[in-house]
Amino acid sequence: MLKLDFTIIRKFDELAEKAKKVNSSQQITDIAATVDSKKFQDWATSAMNLLQQVFGEGSAYYRSFQSIYAKIINITYKENFDNCRAIVQSARDEFEGGGLSEIRLFLDHAVLEYLAGRTADFLRRGENVTACILASVLLEQALQHLCNNKGIALGSVEEMNEALYLAKSYQVGTQQRIKDWCCMKEDFILGHGERYRTADVDEMLRGVQRFISKEIG
Secondary structure: OOHHHHHHHHHHHHHHHHHHHHHHOOEEOOOOEEEOHHHHHHHHHHHHHHHHHHHOOOOHHHHHHHHHHOOOOOOEEHHHHHHHHHHHHHHHHHHHHOHHHHHHHOOOHHHHHHHHHHHHHHHHOOOHHHHHHHHHHHHHHHHHHHHHHHOOOOOOHHHHHHHHHHOOOOOHHHHHHHHHHHHHHHHHHOOOHHHOOHHHHHHHHHHHHHHHHHHOO
């Protein structure tokens, strides 16, 4: 492993320690559970910097984290912190698993299988938030692959889905399913994951895998 890899892993370790301090600041009232906002802000700033450095601002990890962070104003609810923490843990697992370097260089079946396998692992442990986010990463990589093949500009999942549909890469039914998956991920990020069962996330993963099998082969 390169020296840079050790440096990044050390930063993930430092984030994990900071996250423990944020978690230990939890306070429960009659209304909701919250964590110390200053400690969260310090941790979140470091987390976003690391996600930006390692994965880039266009990555699903960075955008998902930023989407939650941008909606937090004065009060930091424990649920929002837990979702942010799950994103960072998922990013770390991918980095340590070796998937990142391969994804940056090329997209092939080994990478897709790796991401699908990691998603399935989280599902088996009942970690639906992380599983849904990682399934979304798998979908994003597949859409980027299709866009590259067709000379379509890369963008968000929503933008690539629309562009691929307009380019007649697939039918409206597929376009709508991808929209539904995006809505599911957004619900999890916003803390509305109770709307979904583990079976729903499992069906999302299987649907993404069927999409890859059909569109990429």
